[in-house]
Amino acid sequence: MLSLETLDLILAISEGELIEEIIITLLASPQLALFFEKHPRLKNAIVQDIPRWRELLKARIHDTSVPQELAREVLCYQECQLLSTSQLIVKLPGTLALLKEVDSPFYEQAQKLVTSHPHFTPAQQTLFLQRWRLSLVVQATSLNQQLLEDERDLLLAEVQQRLALSGQLEPVLAESDNAAGKLWDMSAGTLRNGDYQLIVQYGEFLASQPELLKLAEQLGRSKEAKAVPKKDAPPEIWHTMVREPATVPEQVDGLQRSDDILRLLPPELATLGITELEFEFYRRLVEKQLLTYRLHGDAWREKKTERPVVHQDFDEQPRGPFIVCVDTSGSMGGFNEQCAKAFCLALMRVALADNRRCFIMLFSDEVVRYEVCGKDGIEQIIRFLSQRFRGGTDMASCFRAIIEKMQGNEWFDADAVVISDFIAQRLPDDVVNKVKGLQKAHQQRFHAVAMSGHGKPGIMRIFDHIWRFDTGMRSRLLRRWRR
Secondary structure: OOEEEHHHHOOOHHHHHHHHHHHHHHHHHHHHHHHHHOOHHHHHHOOOOOHHHHHHHHHHHHHHHHOOOHHHHHHHHHHOOOOHHHHHHHHHHHHHHHHHHHHOOOOOHHHHHHHOOOOHHHHHHHHHHHHHHHHHHHHHHHHHHHHHHHHHHHHHHHHHHHHHHHHHHHHOOOOOOOHHHHHHHOOOOOOOOOOOHHHHHHHHHHHOOOOHHHHHHHHHOOOOOOEOOOOOOOOHHHHEEEEOOOOOOOOOEEEEOOOHHEEEOOHHHHHHOHHHHHHHHHHHHHHOOEEEEEOOOOEEEEEEEEEOOOOOEEOOOOOOEEEEEEOEHHHOOOHHHHHHHHHHHHHHHHHOOOOOOOEEEEOOOOEEEEEOOOOOOHHHHHHHOOOOOOOOOHHHHHHHHHHHHOOOOOOOOEEEEEEOOOOOOOOHHHHHHHHHHHHHOOOOEEEEOOOOOOOOOHHHOOOOOEEEOOHHHHHHHHHHHHO
């Protein structure tokens, strides 16, 4: 079977121009124009997706076969191109019969060209083949155009669906251009219209708890690189090269020809205002032939300067991925559950902005895992937010899962975050020893987000940092009063 791509090569049709035209038409659609105006961050992400669209359209052309009738006509045209004039005259009746059989648009024109001149000359042969090729080009272009328009409609429908999803989630999850780009990539999954409303609802809850959002941002940004000067470092001599004018440069020292606009003579500047002499002015400007003042003092000399410099040490702590463990016991239900899920959503927001991975584990009687910053991150976070907190508390299994995860090379610099009320049994000694070993050997940090003021100190002593967000009624009323 003859593919549409091969037909374009035979007829020297530029499919790239057709594809570019379709993409420009797509980007100029009113739906996208309004969306770009409302969500400029997502516009950059969509523009970066254009190369994928080109490859998609090219693959569609490559996989599409031309109709059998057109393929037979193209094959006959290629054979006729190789014939001499006398050979073509012999084959003309069969060629006309084939054109009629395949219902070619060129049939009537070909019959007129043959019957109008009883003696078929080489010039007439050239004209016949040129007209035939033009007819084939029109047919191939029409096929390309129809195919690309159908693909454009499908692509526009896909883009509109992803725009609806991204536009709803952008205020919740995207705080930078990088996060918007990740969000656009994650919107390629198959979701129904109502699926992502759960994320929007928890986003609205997070907005109503600014202290919770601030806490997540502080935890996520807690590995800032700091420049610390060395206390014992002696000053060093720093050698630099500077330029200083040798004499005063404002002293006029005659005239010269150059292109220095700032030092033009008034007569030269006057020619710029005369229409007939304007092009002459520009010619002399390009050739550096304009009369200008020559100033004395253009010579420069180099001078060495010395200044003390104190070196600084940069305590660089790279921001690694998040491993978030959420307690789903019965005591974490209700308002605690809302806060825990909203806090995970806030950490996901930070991870998207910093291009970090975010892995969520739920622990009660068993451990359930979700990676929410991957390609199917939106589906994963929806599944996580749909869970209910009604189990028991097995914190030891949570820490064992964290330790196992941190053994991998991709998670060696991860931040472990445990969200719980920490009303549970004490940790086994082997778990405590393994955690301390990770803290010393790999400098991995363990954070506790305490949702209650009644957590057991013996459990919380193992963490590097304890972030408190008391969900008790008194604390909730106090936070609301402060707002």
